[in-house]
Every structure is written in structure tokens, then in C-alpha cells.
Amino acid sequence: MAVVYRLRARLEVDEGKLERARRGLGRFLLATNVLDREGLPPQEVLRRYKDQARTVERGFRFLKDPLFFTESTFLKRPERVMALGMVMALALLVYALGEWALRRRLEGTGSSLPDQKGRPTAKPTLRWVFQLFMWVRLVELGGRWLVLNLAPHHETAVRLLGAGRYYLLE
Template sequence: MKDPLFFTDSFFVEKPERIETMLFLMSLCLLIYNLGQRELRNCLKRVKKGINNQVGKVTLRPTLRWIFQCFQGIHYVILNGVEQIVNLTEERRFILSLLPASCQRYYL
């Protein structure tokens, strides 16, 4: 919630029920986010291989936010009727191999 990209200042709710609902949804999202991060870190530990963090150092404990940022540069392009996925580097393919099959289908 401290992140400026979270836009908490744009929410304006007065009713206690709406505040409770907003807090419930935010807690649920945080739970799912943490479960995903935990699963990724456990997979990295299992294969005994790390990935580069924001400063280029290898880590076994990346944040899921960093992983999301890594995947921002991947694009689906159609040129002259040919479908391509661009910017899918080997490191991104390695990270995909650690994620569930549904994520792999999305990018591959």
C-alpha cells in the first residue's frame, strides 16, 4: 500500500461496509501475491539456480513484483500475417519454466 503505483489516495469510500470490502479484497490479493512469490522462491531453491535482481546480482529470493516487471517487455506481434512473441529471452524462459503451466501457455 506504500507504493505510489497503488493509487490508494484515489479511493474515497465513506460507508464502513465498503471500507471492509476494500480491505478484504486487498488482503485477498496480497495473500495470492505472497503465495505466488513463495512458490517461485521454492522452485528456485529446488533447482538451485538464481535469477538476476534489479542491480544484476543473482538471487534466490526475487520479489514477484520484480518478476512482473521483467515480463513487461514481452510483446505479441503480428507482422505480415506471422505471429511472433518478441523479447522472450533465455532468462525469461527459465523463469517461465518455474511458473505454472497456465503462465507458460500465456507466453509460449
């Protein structure tokens, strides 16, 4: 003896529930301690919040890179986790300030650096600038210090970052 089931159904969309669900999408709370709505309108609060993604969140995306070996970091005590977080946040702050200063100086002087494709850009990432220096070497030869593989774009970056005394041996 076989048991057979038969199901008959009809699908209906509840437009009221659908509209309420749509109204709830894309909303989140932003809080600020600036109470003057004219001094800091809600649109400006939202813009500043979204601008953080360009620095803070972008700065920490390297943690997802398999070459960073995040899974090999073992910290058992909460104090050490917090300390590592503080060091990383401080390093990111220094990185963001360096990138901001370099871009500001590039714009101010009308200079540029080559991007990954060799085209000039006034908005390089600091990571790329560091990679530009991968083959620059400081060597001592016969009691004299030499900087090898230093191209004009390296000199531009060095001068704008204020590191001329380390690379240009002036």
C-alpha cells in the same frame, strides 16, 4: 517597574522508576489457541509472529507509495471499505503464494533470476519478476502469434511459474 523571576532547580534520576520503565519496554502480548507449550513454545510463537512482517506488512507497504494514489480512493460505506480490504488481502495472499512457490522452485532446481543489478538471485520478489516482463510483448504478425523480447531468464521464470503455454507458445 520590571518583574524578574529566578528559578533554581536540581535534577535527580529516580533509579527505581527508571528500572521499572526499562522492564516494561519491548513487551507485548501474543496469544495463540495452541495450548501445548512443548508443541509450540513461546519463542516459536514470537518467531512466527515476527515472520509475518516479511509477508503481510511488507505486502501492504505499497499503500504508502505516492504512485499508488491511495488518497484518490473514496469509499463512503463501511461495507465497501471492508470489501476492498478483503479483495486486497486475497490479492496479497495470491501474491505471497506465487512468490513462495517461485522461490521454492528456484531453490529446488538450482536456478536463479537476475536481480535489479543483474546478479543472480534465488529469492526475487514477485514484483521484480513482473518488472522483468515489462518489455515482453505478445504480437500477432501475419496470423501468427509471436512473443518478443523473451530472454532465457524470462523462460526460466515462465516455466517455474507454470505459465509456459502463455509465453512460450508450446
